[in-house]
Amino acid sequence: MKVKDTPENTLERLIIYLKVLEALEKKKIDFISSEDLAKNCGVNSAQLRKDLSFVGSLGTKGVGYSVKSLKFSLKNFLGRAQEWNLILGGLSPLGIFLLQDKILQKEGFYFLAAFDTKEENIGKIYNGIIVYNLNQLPQVVNVIKVDIGVITAEENPEIFLEAFINQGIKAILNLSKVPLFVENQEIKIENFSFSMPLTKLSYFLKNSL
Amino acid sequence: MKVKDTPENTLERLIIYLKVLEALEKKKIDFISSEDLAKNCGVNSAQLRKDLSFVGSLGTKGVGYSVKSLKFSLKNFLGRAQEWNLILGGLSPLGIFLLQDKILQKEGFYFLAAFDTKEENIGKIYNGIIVYNLNQLPQVVNVIKVDIGVITAEENPEIFLEAFINQGIKAILNLSKVPLFVENQEIKIENFSFSMPLTKLSYFLKNSL
DNA sequence: AAGTGTGAACTTTTTCACAGCT
DNA sequence: AGCTGTGAAAAAGTTCACACTT
Secondary structure: OOOOOOOHHHHHHHHHHHHHHHHHHHOOOOEEOHHHHHHHHOOOHHHHHHHHHOOOOOOEOOOEEEHHHHHHHHHHHOOOOOOEEEEEEOOOHHHHHHHHOOHHHHOOEEEEEEEEOOHHHOOOEEOOEEEEEHHHHHHHHHHOOOOEEEEOOOOOHHHHHHHHHHOOOOEEEEOOOOOOOOOOOOOEEEEOOOHHHHHHHHHHHHOOO | OOOOOOOHHHHHHHHHHHHHHHHHHHOOOOEEOHHHHHHHHOOOHHHHHHHHHOOOOOOEOOOEEEHHHHHHHHHHHOOOOOOEEEEEEOOOHHHHHHHHOOHHHHOOEEEEEEEEOOHHHOOOEEOOEEEEEHHHHHHHHHHOOOOEEEEOOOOOHHHHHHHHHHOOOOEEEEOOOOOOOOOOOOOEEEEOOOHHHHHHHHHHHHOOO
């Protein structure tokens, strides 16, 4: 699959580089050195160059990097040159927010359907996206190609995880309160909640007296 | 400040352990071994025990860990035994969502004020939280103790960052599109956007054909 | 002259394995 | 007998430093 697997930390930094490059592009910056880009990304230039070496030989010696073409290479490498189909599980306030907001769409992530278990929510429509009963998932998966399942349920998120996995969904973003894990290496779960970065900050504050 | 600094990855895992312990407590589980807890947290038991050793000697040899007291120790260690005061910068849809939702409150993070630069937003009230003009920040900071500044601006997030730092705020959660960094080691910025975990998933999907 | 790409040195993190406590 | 806590070994990640290209 790959000569050397990209480490998790490198992957995270590559995503940061991509975002910063997008901002630089808006500022009409055409070329940048590893030194300058690194400063904008909170790393040192050796780190940045080593990280980029996982993607390829992307710069010009003596010159630096083309912002546009580096951005292009990173988007490709990260699977962000294409669009992805999402479904949502659990109609919490956060779930409804994500359906209504356009941020994810702008980045190429499209919600195609939502699922819930509470009868009163079935049939509701948010931003053109229909809420189905979770037991209708097999039929929906039959019709559309689902890439990523996003779990926003406030209660029993594992019910949605199980249903998603049973329907062959391989990538899960879990935004519920409780982190979820599976043994199966073919399935990737990303756990996130706002309390993660906030707790890092509370730890920092507690220890910086 | 500390004998040995807690590594970033350990810190992140400790936060996961805390969340999982909270879930176990709800399931009325009183005691658990490192082996079983580790399984629930997606790590191996040696990792978990080593991580916990940064917090202290928390288990009982031959027995395991008390769910309640381990949770308590972790909360204390992570600065989550106390409440924290937040202000919000930038009245985007995400910003409004965070003001209105109660998730962060339930975890001990309280928004006390919001700030924006657009005249039409000043004076609005969400969930009892008043939106001030950013130039009123000094007066507000004079009256209330602000622990964490949360940036949700869609445009020019750096304006809020600068204003927050100028007012002595040391902890920043940046939820804007572009990651922000500062040299000053006394200030801690956590950058987060949903596109981080989603891009990790798109990378995974792209490479698991 | 300037700045990339990368082996080699160094540092940090993870895993192993077992002594020691209950 | 069972499971923690932790030094020591192994693995992984970061930084250095310089050969090499433009």
